[in-house]
Amino acid sequence: MEIRRRKHWGWGFEDQQPSTAELSAWAPGLAHLGIALGEVEAPVGLEQLELAPPRVLVPPALAEICASDDHERASHALGKSYADVVRGFRGRFEHPPDFVARPREEAELARVLEWCSDQRVAAIPYGGGSSVVGGVTAEVAPSYNGAISIDLGSLDRVLEVDAVSRAARIQGGALGPGLEAQLATHGLTLRHFPQSFEFSTLGGWIATRAAGHFATVWTHIEDLVESVRAITPAGAWASRRLPGSGAGVSPDRMLAGSEGTLGVITEAWLRVQPRPSHRRSAGVHFHTFLGGAECVRAISQSGLNPANCRLLDAGEARITMAGDGARALLVLGFESTDHPVDSQMARALEICAEHGGVVPERGERSGADAVSSWRQAFLAAPFVRDAFVAMGVLSETFETAITWERLPGFHERVSAAAQEAVRAACGAAGQVLCRFTHVYPDGAAPYFTVLAGARRGEEIEQWAAIKQVVSDVILAEGGTITHHHAVGRDHRPWYDRQRPEPFAEALRGAKAAVDPRGIMNPGVLIDPLP
Numbered sequence: 137m138e139i140r141r142r143k144h145w146g147w148g149f150e151d152q153q154p155s156t157a158e159l160s161a162w163a164p165g166l167a168h169l170g171i172a173l174g175e176v177e178a179p180v181g182l183e184q185l186e187l188a189p190p191r192v193l194v195p196p197a198l199a200e201i202c203a204s205d206d207h208e209r210a211s212h213a214l215g216k217s218y219a220d221v222v223r224g225f226r227g228r229f230e231h232p233p234d235f236v237a238r239p240r241e242e243a244e245l246a247r248v249l250e251w252c253s254d255q256r257v258a259a260i261p262y263g264g265g266s267s268v269v270g271g272v273t274a275e276v277a278p279s280y281n282g283a284i285s286i287d288l289g290s291l292d293r294v295l296e297v298d299a300v301s302r303a304a305r306i307q308g309g310a311l312g313p314g315l316e317a318q319l320a321t322h323g324l325t326l327r328h329f330p331q332s333f334e335f336s337t338l339g340g341w342i343a344t345r346a347a348g349h350f351a352t353v354w355t356h357i358e359d360l361v362e363s364v365r366a367i368t369p370a371g372a373w374a375s376r377r378l379p380g381s382g383a384g385v386s387p388d389r390m391l392a393g394s395e396g397t398l399g400v401i402t403e404a405w406l407r408v409q410p411r412p413s414h415r416r417s418a419g420v421h422f423h424t425f426l427g428g429a430e431c432v433r434a435i436s437q438s439g440l441n442p443a444n445c446r447l448l449d450a451g452e453a454r455i456t457m458a459g460d461g462a463r464a465l466l467v468l469g470f471e472s473t474d475h476p477v478d479s480q481m482a483r484a485l486e487i488c489a490e491h492g493g494v495v496p497e498r499g500e501r502s503g504a505d506a507v508s509s510w511r512q513a514f515l516a517a518p519f520v521r522d523a524f525v526a527m528g529v530l531s532e533t534f535e536t537a538i539t540w541e542r543l544p545g546f547h548e549r550v551s552a553a554a555q556e557a558v559r560a561a562c563g564a565a566g567q568v569l570c571r572f573t574h575v576y577p578d579g580a581a582p583y584f585t586v587l588a589g590a591r592r593g594e595e596i597e598q599w600a601a602i603k604q605v606v607s608d609v610i611l612a613e614g615g616t617i618t619h620h621h622a623v624g625r626d627h628r629p630w631y632d633r634q635r636p637e638p639f640a641e642a643l644r645g646a647k648a649a650v651d652p653r654g655i656m657n658p659g660v661l662i663d664p665l666p
């Protein structure tokens with residue numbers, strides 16, 4: 137049987153990479169970006185890679201579940217940030233794991249962790265590898281004898297469904313589509329759809345506190361988690377299934393966002409629901425982004441709780457072919473399994489009208505068209521980004537959150553700093569676009585996209601210069617270094633400044649208790665105690 141392999145350097149499967157000729161043919165269609173595109177380049181092939189030899193060899197007792205061929209090592213060496221994709225594209229795999237372990241059950245996983253502890257080899261949990269913050273990179277201190285990647289892909293099943301309480305027990309390595317397909321046989325859905333849905337896993341979502349489909353109320357995955365089970369070097373960490381509990385610090389919430397530093401999440405009970413049978417969506421135009429933001433604030437404080445409430449600035453609406461480039465666009469959606477949602481949509485549209493929002497007339501490009509264009513662009517974006525790397529377009533995002541009363545000044549200063557940093561690093565043609573991914577009664581999560589001309593071979597330095605500026609200004613203006621992309625290795629300098637120091641001490645102590653030899657993903661989130 138032919139096995140469909142993931143690309144060793146970017147998004148998707150090997151057979152999904154367009155040829156250089158195809159990319160060259162598409163290039164004229166990207167004129168609307170206003171960026172001078174370069175010659176289309178080809179990625180460095182797997183057979184041309186020269187990976188550093190492994191520092192540790194697969195132990196015979198684990199041989200059945202481990203592999204150390206070039207494809208396995210390269211495809212687990214990097215996440216999927218822009219810099220990672222550039223590195224992979226150019227064949228720069230500087231920190232490949234020594235080998236990749238694929239445990240098929242918890243007992244095998246425990247044996248892998250035991251071996252890592254004994255040998256002082258770093259253990260890096262790997263879900264879908266879609267980290268955009270250096271979360272899966274095997275770059276560890278020289279005091280480690282090596283580093284291995286633990287791919288959870290074999291733990292991919294929905295194990296149990298409780299139709300009464302509407303919950304499902306799902307293994308940590310289940311990818312989005314596989315998880316949804318298994319739930320669908322029970323007429324159920326998790327409806328956690330991050331943009332990386334196709335190639336990210338339940339364990340990865342929980343470990344990074346990923347944010348998905350719902351723009352209000354259940355924004356982060358932990359809102360859907362009922363209980364979690366993890367294997368740590370010190371043993372199993374499992375919580376009770378409860379609809380709510382006030383019994384001290386939550387063991388589930390402590391694993392959520394632990395980014396592989398405490399243990400490996402092997403399964404969790406998740407709150408699921410029947411597929412929604414009532415849906416309404418609309419696109420509403422606003423003259424300005426901040427005018428639209430005032431409306432979004434009113435909607436998010438109204439108790440209507442739309443499932444989708446994504447405000448795109450004019451540039452973002454144009455790039456996604458959802459708007460005309462002159463006006464901001466609000467993509468609004470309601471859904472329910474139980475009752476029609478027309479009245480909620482009607483009230484939300486009234487609020488939009490009260491704030492100057494305009495629903496396109498019949499004959500004009502309709503709101504539904506705009507919503508559909510936005511959805512298509514949203515789904516295609518990860519593939520497009522790989523093509524951009526080949527064409528010499530710098531394309532990356534950064535995200536944060538801020539309370540409403542600070543939003544206007546925050547948006548202005550972060551956007552201005554980003555524009556200036558992009559101009560300095562890439563020249564005048566660069567663009568900084570913004571949308572809200574999630575909104576709360578007390579604030580919003582602005583998400584910025586940077587598109588600019590890349591200087592071949594210097595893309596990583598160009599982006600690093602921009603990222604440094606925008607991260608500094610986000611922190612100085614009181615925002616968070618991440619709303620849902622996690623901390624990883626890349627956000628550490630700013631996370632270390634953002635978190636309270638006594639909390640950092642508490643986290644180090646907790647890590648020392650469950651991971652006494654400090655093997656779990658060192659360098660991510662928090663440093664192990666010496």
Ligand SMILES: Cc1cc2nc3c(=O)[nH]c(=O)nc-3n(C[C@H](O)[C@H](O)[C@H](O)COP(=O)(O)OP(=O)(O)OC[C@H]3O[C@@H](n4cnc5c(N)ncnc54)[C@H](O)[C@@H]3O)c2cc1C
Nearest residue numbers: 263264265266267271330331332337339340346347396401
């Ligand atoms: C194109 C694109 C779009 C994205 N869109 C979104 C989005 O809409 N919302 C969002 O929140 N994020 C998004 N991300 C970021 C990323 O997809 C999320 O962080 C996701 O949760 C990572 O899941 P994963 O399975 O790929 O984890 P990985 O990338 O494999 O790992 C991420 C981190 O979690 C740890 N980890 C993974 N599995 C486990 C486990 N079972 N137990 C313990 N630790 C584990 C790893 O060690 C690492 O530190 C996007 C990324 C890309 C490239």
